[in-house]
Amino acid sequence: MTDDEIDRILASGHDDILPTSGFVESVMEAVRDEALRPPPIPFPWKRALPGLAAAGVALVWVLVVGITQLGPAAEAPQLTLRLPSALAPILDAAAWTVAALLLTLASVKLSMRFVTRRT
Amino acid sequence: MSAAEDQADVERVLSGDISAFEGIVRRWQSPLVNLAYRFCRDRGRAEDMAQEAFLRAYRFLDKWRRDAAFSPWLFALAANLYRSELRRIPVGTVSIDEVAEPKDPGAPDGGLEQEDRDRAVRGAVFALPPKYREALILFYFHDMDIPAAARSLGLPEGTLKARLFRGRDMLRRKLARVLGAPRLEEVQ
Numbered sequence: 232m233t234d235d236e237i238d239r240i241l242a243s244g245h246d247d248i249l250p251t252s253g254f255v256e257s258v259m260e261a262v263r264d265e266a267l268r269p270p271p272i273p274f275p276w277k278r279a280l281p282g283l284a285a286a287g288v289a290l291v292w293v294l295v296v297g298i299t300q301l302g303p304a305a306e307a308p309q310l311t312l313r314l315p316s317a318l319a320p321i322l323d324a325a326a327w328t329v330a331a332l333l334l335t336l337a338s339v340k341l342s343m344r345f346v347t348r349r350t
Numbered sequence: 351m352s353a354a355e356d357q358a359d360v361e362r363v364l365s366g367d368i369s370a371f372e373g374i375v376r377r378w379q380s381p382l383v384n385l386a387y388r389f390c391r392d393r394g395r396a397e398d399m400a401q402e403a404f405l406r407a408y409r410f411l412d413k414w415r416r417d418a419a420f421s422p423w424l425f426a427l428a429a430n431l432y433r434s435e436l437r438r439i440p441v442g443t444v445s446i447d448e449v450a451e452p453k454d455p456g457a458p459d460g461g462l463e464q465e466d467r468d469r470a471v472r473g474a475v476f477a478l479p480p481k482y483r484e485a486l487i488l489f490y491f492h493d494m495d496i497p498a499a500a501r502s503l504g505l506p507e508g509t510l511k512a513r514l515f516r517g518r519d520m521l522r523r524k525l526a527r528v529l530g531a532p533r534l535e536e537v538q
Contacts, residue, residue, distance in 0.1 A: 237521060240468045
């Protein structure tokens with residue numbers, strides 16, 4: 232089979248179809264629905280920026296604290312075997328969890344307030 | 351189809367007259383539905399995909415750069431949508447070996463009537479890997495216009511030519527079994 236034959240067959244368009252009679256109406260109905268839909272609410276970058284900056288600073292601080300604490304811990308691993316020292320990481324984790332929950336609650340409350348103010 | 355009409359309708363839609371979009375749909379419904387049909391071979395799905403393409407065109411109408419013609423922008427948008435739609439839900443493809451069975455393989459023409467041969471070739475395109483299939487579909491849809499097909503696919507012309515060459519080569523080799531070996535020998 233030559234390229235010319237393939238060209239002839241595939242370019243012939245014998246299998247072209249006609250759109251159904253209601254196609255234009257169907258598209259226009261979808262377009263009208265689309266036009267009536269309210270535009271999506273843009274992300275409030277201006278309001279989120281201080282929070283994002285704070286989160287960035289907190290992340291850097293956690294990394295710095297973590298790295299500085301890793302050094303002595305590696306040098307004296309026997310200290311972690313004592314009971315008060317074993318409890319310390321758990322209490323530390325609990326404190327961070329509570330802080331994260333409070334932050335989540337605050338952000339939810341804040342966004343709810345923005346939304347109710349807008350509507 | 352007039353570029354001036356497209357331009358005028360787009361201006362009216364962008365200024366708030368949604369009904370002007372109907373002119374665009376009427377002018378381009380047949381090409382867009384047929385392009386979709388060549389991608390999926392399913393009339394119902396072709397209309398659904400074409401409707402989604404028009405809807406997307408409406409949403410992004412303000413992104414059309416006026417220094418270029420409207421139709422290449424519309425075809426590129428539609429082709430892009432059809433390709434991702436078929437990647438999401440692929441067409442039920444068949445193996446190229448199952449495309450057509452000769453009625454009488456011993457006959458000089460391999461046992462296939464002209465119509466069967468045409469159907470076998472069209473069906474065989476669907477058994478090609480997507481990148482070659484898409485290249486062939488767009489190339490023949492644009493009346494073998496390489497620059498137009500390359501624009502619709504968002505590919506450099508050289509890449510499209512390479513895919514067309516490879517796609518045709520795969521078609522020829524695979525169809526040789528179905529359409530009869532003597533014809534392939536004639537070519538070589």
